[in-house]
Amino acid sequence: MTAHAFALAMAALDVNGPEDDPAGWDAIDWRTCEDNVRRLRQRIFAASRDGDLKKVRNLQKLMLRSRSNAVVAVRRVTERNAGRRTAGVDRQVVVTGEQKAELADWIQNDAKPWTPLPVKRVYVPKSNGRRRGLGIPVIADRALQALTVNALEPEWEARFEPKSYGFRPGRGCHDAIVAIHTTSSRTDAKRLWVLDADLAAAFDRLDHDHICRSLGWFPGRGLVRQWLKAGVVEDGRFTPTGEGAPQGGVISPLLMNVALHGMEVAAGVRYHVTGTRAGKTMDGCPVVVRYADDLIALCHSREQAEQVKAALAGWLAPRGLVFNEDKTRITHLTEGVDFLGFNIRRYPNGKLLTKPSNDAVRRIRRRLSVEVRALRGSNADAMIGKLNPIINGWCAYYRIGVSKRVFNALDAHAWKLVYKWARFTHANKPRRWVVARYFGEFNSSRRDRWVFGSRETGYYLRKFAWTPIVRHRMVAGTASPDDPTLTDYWTRRRRRSNLPVDITTQRLLRAQHGRCPICRDLLLHADHEPRSPREWEQWLTATRRAVRRHAVTVWGAGTPDERVANRLIHTHCHRRTTSNGSPALPPTREPPGLA
Known part of the structure; x- marks a missing residue:
């Protein structure tokens, strides 16, 4: 289907409706669909970890054809993403259930052949007063990218380095900050020299050929190349793209991580692979902590920091990337370093404190x-x-710092x-x-x-x-939610997480195991942990709108007495059940949760 045909099909929904049952979107069993995608991601991860590349490719093809993946991808870009109501160059947005069902059906049955449309250039303010350029794909490309991420990401999750924290499931800024603090907080810590590096316009300079070579024979590699080459429209003028990945694309952060995979090896980082110190950095090696295109290298001396910088400069060149020399410096932790909004500094008394910068x-x-x-x-x-x-x-x-x-x-x-x-x-x-x-x-x-x-x-x-100060528990080593052997670890980690919500909401989340009792899906969603105060602000606001506290009558066991209990449910689940005339929640003594 061509881009023009897709736009016509979306425009015709208000008149004709989707070919499938109009109520089909609301009737989807989201718990089953999410579980199907999760299990398939875990199978891809396991095959990649075992080095069975043939099995990886076959499972990725299965993921790209999966109906569950199609509806989950559409749900991600039309209901959960912050920019879900932002249109691309075709001015199309998907709001109603009928439109979402049509888009999912188009992805699964009619998306081939598809030529990606150019991204729309928009600008958002940066914290320093400047503007950051974003490239907004059309909604069809965003949905296809979300579909592709579920096939590509678990393969690379099995490969990614342990101290890479940016735009990865189960990891975030707080993990990166704690990793730095853990490395240099002891009074006898040796790695006190810091290479504070900044990459110049990293997303805009990524080398397309290098990314495509890194993807190998991934089944969706052709579509990925087309997204990279789709071009940009700004003020009505089209500009072809010979390099870079648009910030604003669903798949762009993953491609950045793919391009920068191997940075630790290039910097000379080595890990113990056996014995009681397995997974620990070898003595004498630097430690590189990376969040997307921001990185810190903790070294034993200024000379080692200079060597790491020179080695990384040569390693970055084939990827189209260079250091921003105005923002890259080598310093000692006693002078302090700013990273991801925190200031990390070692004071004369030997204590290392992490504070807001x-x-x-x-x-x-x-x-x-x-x-x-x-x-x-x-x-x-x-x-x-x-x-x-x-x-x-x-x-x-x-709240995780000395604040x-x-x-x-x-x-x-x-x-x-x-x-x-x-x-x-x-x-x-x-x-x-x-x-x-x-x-x-x-x-x-x-x-x-x-x-x-x-x-x-x-x-x-x-x-x-x-706001109470909390101690963030850093994610363990190379742990990934896609690893089927770590299901219990991630379940415990989710239950122990100290979300910035009120005490009653925390108690209800734990009692319900984080699940909505109506649709059985997770109550709280985030593609990645919020990476700034503004993103936390947006996430908390979206959560308040998406989840509501609902009082239900629960019968006492063997008595006619009743009591009122609170449950957390999705706002859209409550709206759907009450509009259908059915009770918002089944009368039950125990909240349904994980099996």
């Missing part, structure tokens, strides 16, 4: 000031509704801002009146009478310091 603190202070200034003329509820998600997201990201003092300082800054806002709003009122109206013990669980809130609604502004 000064730049990160300046950015959040500036953002709070800008937001409060923009809300002049609004009411307290609007102020609280705007600032609380920002505070929650920032605290969720930085309490910074949290207190930010609370003082936020208090001054809202107090000035209140004085501006009621310029003719005395200070005592303003304080009595907007400040008090709004949070009944905190003995704090200086909480900003609304007397009319009872809503109040959260404080940074209310």
Whole structure:
């Protein structure tokens, strides 16, 4: 089907509807589909780990033809991704269940032959005030890329190096930070020299030929090459792409990891393979911690750091990549280094502390000031509704560091801002009146009478310091969710995770084993762990919309008495069941969970 034909088919949905049953999308058993995809990913992982390349290719072909994979891919790009309502150059978005069912049917039956369309160039602000260019594929290409990722990713998950943490399932920024801290936190630590490296425009300079050679005989390699060569449309002008992968593509982060696989070997990192120290870095070797295109090399001396830099520069060249010399430096940990928004520094007393970086603190202070200034003329509820998600997201990201003092300082800054806002709003009122109206013990669980809130609604502004500092448990070695031998490990890790949600929600998540009792699918989803305060902010906001707490009546055992119990359910599951006239939840004493 051509791109034009696909656009016509999508446009005709409002008139004719899909060829299949219009209610088919809502009737899909998502638990079964997700399990089918998960098991097939695990089989690909196991075959890749065993070196059975023929079996890997056969299983990948099966994954690319899988109906379960097709609907899961469509669900990912139309329901879970943050940019699900962003259109590409064809101006198509997929919103209704009928459109989603049609797209999944097209992927499975009619997508071949398919010529990818160019990506749409858009710009988003960066933390330093500059703009980052993103390439937004059309929704059909995004769905096909999600389908392809499920076939390609588990093969490479079995190969990827242990200290690669960016854009990988089960790994994130916090793992990278803890890896650095673990390496250099001991008082007798030897690796105290740091190569803090930045790659210049990495996504825009990736060499296409190198990526395609790395993929070997992957069944979808031709489509991957077409995505890389699809071109860019900006302000109505088409530009061909001879290098790079569009930031904004579903498959682009995976291709970046494929291109940079082998960096540890190139830097001279070696691991013990036998004995009690198996998996540990050999003495005398550097340690390289990488998050996508950001990397830190911990070395024994400045000379070793210079050698690592020279070795990596030669290794990066065939991949089309170079160091950004303005941002790449060699320093000692006593001077401190900023990585992923944290400052990691060894102090004279021998302690290594991980704190929010000064730049990160300046950015959040500036953002709070800008937001409060923009809300002049609004009411307290609007102020609280705007600032609380920002505070929650920032605290969720930085709660693993030594952040309490910074949290207190930010609370003082936020208090001054809202107090000035209140004085501006009621310029003719005395200070005592303003304080009595907007400040008090709004949070009944905190003995704090200086909480900003609304007397009319009872809503109040959260404080940074209310966030408890937690110790992040780093992912073990090369562990991957696709490894079928580590199912119990990942189940325990998920249950023990300290998500930045309220205590009641945490308790319900554990009681339900993270599953919705209606569709039996996972309640919380993320392709990858949020990698910045803004992404945590978006994830928490999306979670509040997607999951709701629902009270149900549960019969007591053998008695006519009833009690009310809370359950967490998907918002769309609740909406669907109540619209059908059926009870939102079955009466059951124990919440259904994992088998």
